[in-house]
Amino acid sequence: MATNTTPPPTARKPFQSLPGTITSLRTFVSSLGSKGYLLAVGAIVLLVGSALSQHFMTSRNLISVLITASVVSILAVGQYLVIVTGGIDLSVGAVAAVSSVIVGLALQQGTPWPVALLLALLTAGLIGIFNGLMIVYGGITPFIVTLAMMSIARGVAYMLQTGRQVAIEDQGFLAAFTANLGPMPAPVMIALLVTIVFAVVMAQTRFGRRLFALGGNAEAARLSGLPIKRDIIGAYCLSSLLAGLGGVMIAAQLTEGSAIIGEGYELNAIAAVVVGGASLFGGTGDPISAVLGGLIIAVILNIMDLLGIQAQPQLIVKGAVILLAVLFTSGVGNKLPGALRKVLFQQRYTGLPAHETPAGAETANQKEDANARR
Amino acid sequence: MITKRTARLALVSSLSAATLIGLTACGGSAPASTPSEEKGLIGISMRFIAGNSWLSTMSDGAVKSGTAKGWTMEAVDAQGSAQTQIQQMRTFINKGAKAIIIEPVGDRNVASGIEAAKAAGVPVIVVNDRVSEELAKKVACNVHDDGEATAELVGEKAAAAAVAKKGENSTINLYIQALFPQELVTESRENGFMAGWNKYMEQHPTVKTKRIPNNYGEALPDKTLTAMRNVLSGNPDIDVVFNQTDVVMPAVIEALKGAGRMDQNGKTDVILAGFDGGMDVIKSMAKDPASPVVADGLNQPALQAAYAVDEAIAAVTGAPTGKCEGSPATRILPALAVTPENAGQYISDDLAFAGAE
Incomplete structure (x- = not known):
């Protein structure tokens, strides 16, 4: 009688073991990079918001948050393009103000709104080109050039406005920038489009890769024959152009152009970019993370407003969020979980303090470190 | 040693700066100065002019009111800095101003400017924001709304x-x-x-x-x-x-x-x-x-400014208006709230904020 020698198929485990799941999760999170932390933090913030306020998870509130965040998101994408080169643009808030006043004044003169829009964007773009030229050919640091431009642009906006309200009544313009565009309001769709376009530009085009190279090592990029002067001017032009677009969007939302709008937007945009994991030294990050960073800040501020928390504690929370987020998206933050694990697990398995590991005994983490070094 | 390049850069910078200043002077509104040499100069130092439409309405109101009454008016922007305001007050004293109107930066910060004006015999009028009671007693009149x-x-x-x-x-x-x-x-x-x-x-x-x-x-x-x-x-x-x-x-x-x-x-x-x-x-x-x-x-910035000018002129000419009373000498705008029924009375195409002489 022939016997069946084929071994019975091993029963597959219905679920992965816990350490396996944790490893898979960790691999998945690592593959997401800084976006992994941002998505996790975003999810936690959404959960906390839902638990604390019954009004938070309503479509009206979420859309309101998205509309509010849309302008800063666009400015953050522009700011990112400059920060990735190792630069900074402090003039974006003032450029937004100038654009809002120009579009408002042009519309008051009866200019068709697409022409008024082009005029505002052209002015913003020229300001950016001037910034870039001063940095590249004037040899002045971006901080100083854009700080000066912040003052100049704000002054020009005040002079153009001459203390009067620049009311906007052009219904075509207002509809283009405030009405629903598909499933969402126009500002949200515009911000989404800008984010996607520049995410693709940074990841898939030569220009994007050159900006990374420029921020990573400008001298190496120059010696490699990359057109770094042109790229720097291009980055500042795009940053100002996007600031101009942001200004036009605020003008539509407020139905007025105003020289006092956009104050502090440069810092909000920078905060969004660094919360998104980009380094101010350049060469890292991506536009989507910058937008996610801005969204997280906007949602947290929204939750605090819904809870009626006073303005003073809100400032503290905002600062703390920026610090914590940067801590966890930066290199130091990435090492924190490993360092904590090392201390905790060594104590648990050896029963000895971490610094008294028995001779010859190599902990799992030490092995991991050793493998990494090899 | 100055190289050719440095000299060229300096020349370009100077020309640029001169062009900018020229352009600003052509298009800007401050300092607002109107010549009318007979009666003398009244200096106005505002906490802000640029970027604050309410305060610029006040500043414009003072210039307009003083000019209409035959005085030379000069308004300057302290840009929120007490140091700048004190310096501006000293400059007005040096220029021989007959009176100085200040919209003060802080309630105690401009003490040395007020002391300097007092020592020079130039009356000071405080308008809109208030100074401390001690300082308020040292000025000719404190004009503000309630x-x-x-x-x-x-x-x-x-x-x-x-x-x-x-x-x-x-x-x-x-x-x-x-x-x-x-x-x-x-x-x-x-x-x-x-x-x-x-x-x-x-x-x-x-x-x-x-x-x-x-x-x-x-x-x-x-x-x-x-x-x-x-x-x-x-x-x-x-x-x-x-x-x-x-x-x-x-x-x-x-x-x-x-x-x-x-x-x-x-x-x-x-x-x-x-x-x-x-x-x-x-x-x-x-x-x-x-x-x-x-x-x-209504807090009527242009009207407050006109009252301040009147009090400044009164202090210079020695003919009191009789409306700045008490200690410290104070002139307060009557409280006023506009409703849709009476709003039409306050419309003016020359003002960004309602209320004028």
Whole structure:
């Protein structure tokens, strides 16, 4: 009688073991990079918001948050393009103000709104080109050039406005920038489009890769024959152009152009970019993370407003969020979980303090470190 | 050693700077100076001119009033710096100004400027913001509005409109769109408004008021829009909004529209009250008797400025107006709240904020 020698198929485990799941999760999170932390933090913030306020998870509130965040998101994408080169643009808030006043004044003169829009964007773009030229050919640091431009642009906006309200009544313009565009309001769709376009530009085009190279090592990029002067001017032009677009969007939302709008937007945009994991030294990050960073800040501020928390504690929370987020998206933050694990697990398995590991005994983490070094 | 390149750069920089200054002088509005040599110079140092339409209305009002009375007026912007304001006061003294009007930067910071003017025999008039009592006694006159009393009138009218709309035995949700946290003007307007509101509600004990916590827009339209949107998300049943400055009224209105509390034609069941007498708000009130803005507090910057000029002239000529009284010598603008019924009287195409001589 022939016997069946084929071994019975091993029963597959219905679920992965816990350490396996944790490893898979960790691999998945690592593959997401800084976006992994941002998505996790975003999810936690959404959960906390839902638990604390019954009004938070309503479509009206979420859309309101998205509309509010849309302008800063666009400015953050522009700011990112400059920060990735190792630069900074402090003039974006003032450029937004100038654009809002120009579009408002042009519309008051009866200019068709697409022409008024082009005029505002052209002015913003020229300001950016001037910034870039001063940095590249004037040899002045971006901080100083854009700080000066912040003052100049704000002054020009005040002079153009001459203390009067620049009311906007052009219904075509207002509809283009405030009405629903598909499933969402126009500002949200515009911000989404800008984010996607520049995410693709940074990841898939030569220009994007050159900006990374420029921020990573400008001298190496120059010696490699990359057109770094042109790229720097291009980055500042795009940053100002996007600031101009942001200004036009605020003008539509407020139905007025105003020289006092956009104050502090440069810092909000920078905060969004660094919360998104980009380094101010350049060469890292991506536009989507910058937008996610801005969204997280906007949602947290929204939750605090819904809870009626006073303005003073809100400032503290905002600062703390920026610090914590940067801590966890930066290199130091990435090492924190490993360092904590090392201390905790060594104590648990050896029963000895971490610094008294028995001779010859190599902990799992030490092995991991050793493998990494090899 | 100066190289050719350095010299060329210096030349280009100088030319650029000169061009910029020239352009600014052509297009700018400050310092506003008008020659009228017979009677002498009155200097005006404002806390801000650029970037603050309310204060620039005050500055323009002073220049216009003084010029009309035959004086040479020169207005300068201290840009929020007490040091700059003191320096400007000293410059006016050196230029032989007959009197100096200041809209002070801080209540004690400009003490040395006031002392210097006193030593030189140049009378100082303080307008709008106040200085400490000790300093106030050293100046010729202190001219200001009574923000709290004005806000009280606004509060009373808003309460009356709210009760008329909601009826007795109702609960009214009241929200104050404030300026800055822990700031004197914000607090005085809030206290005044609530005093007027409570005074009216005492006669209507069956009506309950539910206060929604304040949010702060820092008198900036975009910040106010965000603050209002968030507040409306959490409190969709707001009945009354007291907006502490008309500068941001468009933001309040757009937030109400966005939250579905106002239609595109401006029709709403929310009662609005404002402050500062922004000309666009006053015009909209005059145009529509059923305007959602039921009351607006006027602090009349141009009129305050004209009073300050009158007191300065009185101090120089030694002919008192008889309206600056007490110790410290003070002239206070009467409290005034405009309603849709009388808003038409205050319309002016020359002013950004209502109220003039």
